[in-house]
Amino acid sequence: MNSFGWYGALVALEFGLAAATAVALLWIKAPYGRYLRGGWGPTVPARVGWVVMESPAVVVFIAVFLFGSHRTDLVALVLLAMWLCHYVYRDVLYPALMRPGGRMPWLVVALAMAFNVLNATVNAWWIADLGGYADSWLTDPRFLAGAVLFFAGLAVHARSDRTLRRLRAPGETGYRIPYGGAFRWVSSPNYSGEIVQWFGWALATWSPAGLAFAVYTTANLAPRAIDHHAWYHERFPDYPTDRRALVPHLL
Structure with missing residues (x-):
């Protein structure tokens, strides 16, 4: 098998892992963060x-x-x-x-x-x-659009992480409802931002590997965002009803 053959097999494996991950996470909450539990x-x-x-x-x-x-x-x-x-x-x-x-x-x-x-x-x-x-790829509309999405997604991701870190005072435990930034529209903008980021990467690289990574990221994070959204509604009766889990106004 030549280099492209091995490469294609590895990319196909990543797409397969994305499908398996999406199916598994429909039934199992990944056991870290707020879902940490025994038995793992x-x-x-x-x-x-x-x-x-x-x-x-x-x-x-x-x-x-x-x-x-x-x-x-x-x-x-x-x-x-x-x-x-x-x-x-x-x-x-x-x-x-x-x-x-x-x-x-x-x-x-x-x-x-x-x-x-x-x-x-x-x-x-x-x-x-x-x-x-070629060097001209840096002025190609696909690269430019992908780079904008990549860095916009990274900014949303990092800002949302900071908002979550600042919810609790030093020594305080428990969870609160996050507000501000992209939390105005979705429950997990850190995940939304990361998904956007890797689709931007797929566009900027115009590569099978980039697309596989974007698909896997979605398969991994979308179910967790949906779980977070349900968790917030179960835990907080006053949770904003107009927020969506991952995509503003849609999902």
């Missing part, structure tokens, strides 16, 4: 878990990128920078800003690591080797 094996501090499970998205991506035949091309370097903008936030800043005390099962960490190895491999492989972008 040993746990680890949430900060440690986030760093460990997200680190392959940085380490593997850079390693594969450095072996690519187009690793010094301008477009490849710009796309690398975009990727790292997200994952420096997700793997370094986000866990550093988390409140201490949370835990997550090692099983969740291991599954996320395995996915990130696969996902980083296919995305870096395309960008640094198989894609072969």
